[in-house]
Amino acid sequence: MSLPILTNFVRRLSARDEADGDLVRRYTAERSEAAFEELARRYGPAVFGVCRRALGDHHLAEDAFQAVFVVLARKAHTVRPPGAVGGWLFGVARKAAAEAAAMRRRKHRELLPGSLPDRSAPGAEPDDTAAAVDAEVAALPPALRAAVLLCEIEGLPRAEAAARLGIAEGTLSSRLAKARKVLAERLRRRGLAPAVGGVAAVPVALAGAASARADGRASGTVLELANGVLRTMLASNLRLVPVAVLALTVAVVGWAGDSDLPAAARVGPPAVAVRAAAPVPARKVEWVEEFALEHTSAVSAVAFGEKALATFEVECAQPRARVWNAIDGKPLPLEVRGAWFPKSPARALRFTKGDEHLLMTFPETFFDQPSGGTVRYRRIPEALVGDTMSGFDAVAFSADLTTFVNRKLPMPNQPVRKDQLHLHGNPWTDQKNHLNHRAVFEYPGGAAVLHADLSADGKRLAVAGDDAAVRVFDAATLKELHAIKLKKEATVTGVRLTDDGGRLAVVGAGGFARVYDCAGAELCALKGHDGTVVAVAFSSDGKRVATACGRVVRVFDATAGKPNGEVAGHADKVTALAFGPAGRRLISGSVDKTAKVWKLSD
Incomplete structure (x- = not known):
């Protein structure tokens, strides 16, 4: 094994021990390829699951997936706090999927003669997962529900959430683990588990391609989707923070070993509708x-x-x-x-x-x-x-x-x-x-x-x-x-x-x-x-x-x-x-x- 290959291999191994926030900071400061690849490895499967469920089209989901990581490569410095990159990616994935769905509808209308009402293209599947999760979170016992709401929805650090609840941090961790287990079982009973599994292999490779093209060489559908997401983020002046419960579903049900999953991966913002008004550039500081x-x-x-x-x-x-x-x-x-x-x-x-x-x-x-x-x-x-x-x-x-x-x-x-x-x-x-x-x-x-x-x-x-x-x-x-x-x-x-x-x-x-x-x-x-x-x-x-x-x-x-x-x-x-x-x-x-x-x- 040559020295450059060995060095990159060691860097990738080291990256797997880093916290999410450290990876984001290292990528922002050094444009570290190893840090970016590790973020894609951690969150790629769940991001792809969001895109696939929302679109019902494997190939279009792949384009949306790559667009998400192009946006990450360009806007990683805007993730606040850096440790919430998991929730940030879920929010971008929802927006990329919405942009892809809108693109598909536009192309579908162009292929049809005359003026027809706007309707979803064949293959699109409604996503009622968020509503199901809302119902199951509401049905949790009060102690478990409070832990989920503070840590997964409000995004509070565990120490601060534990202090607010008046319990030890270890007790809070136990409640969160139990809440995830209960939610996973209940959602499996609803038949939601099959929709989010088995997507680990392909997305990581796609993310590598997205990283390589994130310097402006991305083109075609991926570039169009990425630019659409960026316009939407500017139009809404959105600060993507981990506030949606849907990401919790993806993490709990879709990946094995959910108790070891990083906290940032268990949260994500809700979908934001694309505005028809012209984008208003956000002030960049x-x-x-x-x-x-x-x-x-x-x-x-x-x-x-x-x-x-x-x-x-x-x-x-x-x-x-x-x-x-x-x-x-x-x-x-x-x-x-x-x-x-x-x-x-x-x-x-x-x-x-x-x-x-x-x-x-x-x-x-x-x-x-x-x-x-x-x-x-x-x-x-x-x-x-x-x-x-x-x-x-x-x-x-x-x-x-x-x-x-x-x-x-x-x-x-x-x-x-x-x-x-x-x-x-x-x-x-x-x-x-x-x-x-x-x-x-x-x-x-x-x-x-x-x-x-x-x-x-x-x-x-x-x-x-x-x-x-x-x-x-x-x-x-x-x-x-x-x-x-x-x-x-x-x-x-x-x-x-x-x-x-x-x-x-x-x-x-x-x-x-x-x-x-x-x-x-x-x-x-x-x-x-x-x-x-x-x-x-x-x-x-x-x-x-x-x-x-x-x-x-x-x-x-x-x-x-x-x-x-x-x-x-x-x-x-x-x-x-x-x-x-x-x-x-x-x-x-x-x-x-x-x-x-x-x-x-x-």
């Missing part, structure tokens, strides 16, 4: 990579100034902050000096107005020797000169650096107060960098402070405690303004206020990401995360919010939670985010030893 900043180790913090970028890498021989030109990404000829660097990752970097100062903070250690600190770098023509403030770790600070919040590190023979924060004024008002202590903040009820943020204008303080709550205070008086109660099992990984303190983002484990208004009411949920959200950032105007989960950065409308583009260009976990001043550029730092700058293209 993409974040395009402008340039990458190469490092020798992982990037732990980033900052986006008016004309400069800053990054911090810690695992190299000499941990350091680096400064770059924000226009082209070239290193700026500025020596960063006058301050020692920590061996732990920098927690935050921030430029002041006009890039006059850069602030860097790094964590403290509570139960060992203190190692935290804050460094302010002042820009002079040839360098950034820093003043070290040992033992002062700013947990949060205002944009003008005049207000700081920090934890008071333990002094010898003094206990650690995990429920306290300390507010300070500008410590650089004299040459000795003395702390200007203003007030002591104590979290209500003595709960430990987990995370905190100060709005850029210095007026609002948001604090997450280990009492499953996030509270917002007036930073001047420390009066509590409102409290957001979370589920007891919630694990918060970060809080972020907009510059004016009008909105608050809270992110955590299990894909948790929410935005709240200034009164503590939930504005929206930021959906589509597959794991722990580790970073969150607002644009300066508060209209956009970005989150980092794994290797993917997602951008949302901060009021409605509507997706506003996605960044999937990193090879490893993203650790830090920052918007540019106008909110149309974004920098992301990653464990993959790069920081990348992205530009909004719409």
